[in-house]
Amino acid sequence: MLEPSKLAELRAELEQQRENLRKEIVEQGGDPDSDDAAIDVERGFADSAHSTAERARLLSVMKALRSNLRWVDRALTKMELGTYGTCERCGNPIGLERLEALPWAILCIDCKQKGEGR
Secondary structure (H helix, E strand, C coil), X not given: CCCHHHHHHHHHHHHHHHHHHHXXXXXXXXXXXXXXXXXXCCCCCCCHHHHHHHHHHHHHHHHHHHHHHHHHHHHHXXXXXXXXXXXXXXXXECCXXXXXXXXXXXXXXXXXXXXXXX
C-alpha cells in the first residue's frame, strides 16, 4: 500500500500529465474530449500530397496523445477506486520505482516483462 503522501505526489504528477496532454491535443487542432479525427491541415498547403502526408502525421500524433490521455485518466480513476498500484494481471503491488517512472502503469514489472499489456 502506498503512503498517502506518495499517493498525493503521484496524483499531482498524473493530473499535470493530463493537463499537458489535453493542452497538446488542443494545440494540434483536436478536441481532447472526442476521438473525432477532424483536423484542418489543408490551409497553406499548395501540394495535396504534402497535405495528405501532414494529415497522416497529425492523425498519428493525435492518436498517440489521446491514447496516453486515456492511460492517465485510467490511473486517476484507479486512485479514486482505491485500486491504484495493484497489478491488473496478478494482483500484486506494483513497485514504487515503477510507479514513479510510469505513474499510469497497470502491471507490475514481472507481468510487464512477460509481455502482458502495456
